[in-house]
Amino acid sequence: MNGGPSGFNNAPITRAFVIACCVFTIVFGIQGRSNKLGLSYQDIWKKLQLWKLIVSTFTFSSTPELMFGAYLLYYFRVFERQIGSNKYAVFVSFSIIVSSLLQLFGQAFLNDPTLSVLTSGPYGLIFSSFVPFYFDIPVSTRFRVNALSFSDKSFIYLAGLQLLLSSWKRSLVPGLCGILAGTLYRLNVLRIRRLKFPELIASFFSRLSLPSVGSASPAPPPRNGPSFAARQVEGNYRAPVSSTPEPPEDSIETLVSMGFDRNSARQALVHARNDINAATNILLESQVH
Structure with a gap:
């Protein structure tokens, strides 16, 4: 964790x-x-x-x-x-x-x-x-x-x-x-x-404080449209995930209950290989930008 x-x-x-x-x-x-x-x-x-x-x-x-x-x-x-x-x-x-x-x-x-x-x-x-x-x-x-x-x-x-x-x-x-x-x-x-x-x-x-170590974050896409968080997740995590099974419904519901968009929650779980904690971090990161 x-x-x-x-x-x-x-x-x-x-x-x-x-x-x-x-x-x-x-x-x-x-x-x-x-x-x-x-x-x-x-x-x-x-x-x-x-x-x-x-x-x-x-x-x-x-x-x-x-x-x-x-x-x-x-x-x-x-x-x-x-x-x-x-x-x-x-x-x-x-x-x-x-x-x-x-x-x-x-x-x-x-x-x-x-x-x-x-x-x-x-x-x-x-x-x-x-x-x-x-x-x-x-x-x-x-x-x-x-x-x-x-x-x-x-x-x-x-x-x-x-x-x-x-x-x-x-x-x-x-x-x-x-x-x-x-x-x-x-x-x-x-x-x-x-x-x-x-x-x-x-x-x-x-x-x-001192400058952060690491490369700068890429510029976020425009915020217009209802699926900004979903696009942010897609833009920051492009690795192939075709082998990852469909996220469990209870994991999606857990993220939705925390206030995240359902589609964004599903995509974050896919990119996190169904690790709900990692998916939460992805979604939290997308909200900062």
């Missing part, structure tokens, strides 16, 4: 976020300060150390957390490709702001000495992303290990569980706050899913 084509193509915000997390974590780790940058109700509200809100968002407290966190951020770039960088910037901002506020309110309400300083890192964004991952990414393969049943999504859940429990309660609270923020976004609270930033702000991450 993967998050679509390799690299950060069509995902400049994810690219900038991953680079920033790596740089911040390495720099503060060398200085030996990474364990002191977590959110603290006392520091933010009473000492007004507002700079910690930004630094704690981009800095993981340890190298293992950086590895798992960067992997999950990289995988979840599929959502930026799905909704576009502008709306994804709204999702990122909403997830971080709401989850940070929930963490601070939680500290004040619980009044637990062990939670006086929460672990740092973009837990809000990562665990907000698990909400659309659960609802919108289908399972393409299932397998069993002894008496246990797994799917190709299990590895993402296991990586998330490792990150969620990395510092026990200090990481559990930020993770749960992130899931709650993602749920509020999905419920379209205050119609947040309709909000878009001015293009100047949305393109800031593109200018900030």
Whole structure:
């Protein structure tokens, strides 16, 4: 299972976020300060150390957390490709702001000495992303290990569980706050899913991050006509597929239930050799152009 084509193509915000997390974590780790940058109700509200809100968002407290966190951020770039960088910037901002506020309110309400300083890192964004991952990414393969049943999504859940429990309660609270923020976004609270930033702000991450590796994407065909997505799929995937059997009806229905055009869903399944997860990625890519 993967998050679509390799690299950060069509995902400049994810690219900038991953680079920033790596740089911040390495720099503060060398200085030996990474364990002191977590959110603290006392520091933010009473000492007004507002700079910690930004630094704690981009800095993981340890190298293992950086590895798992960067992997999950990289995988979840599929959502930026799905909704576009502008709306994804709204999702990122909403997830971080709401989850940070929930963490601070939680500290004040619980009044637990062990939670006086929460672990740092973009837990809000990562665990907000698990909400659309659960609802919108289908399972393409299932397998069993002894008496246990797994799917190709299990590895993402296991990586998330490792990150969620990395510092026990200090990481559990930020993770749960992130899931709650993602749920509020999905419920379209205050119609947040309709909000878009001015293009100047949305393109800031593109200018900030490094250029994508790989060849440029071909120019998309005109958008007039009802079958733009189908033509986009055909234009980007021209390999012969005559040996591929007709896609199963249940696979087509699964993609249609996700909001894709039936003809586009069938063609994507054909080009993906009936791999429903790969077909989903093809369709998501076609929506970006």
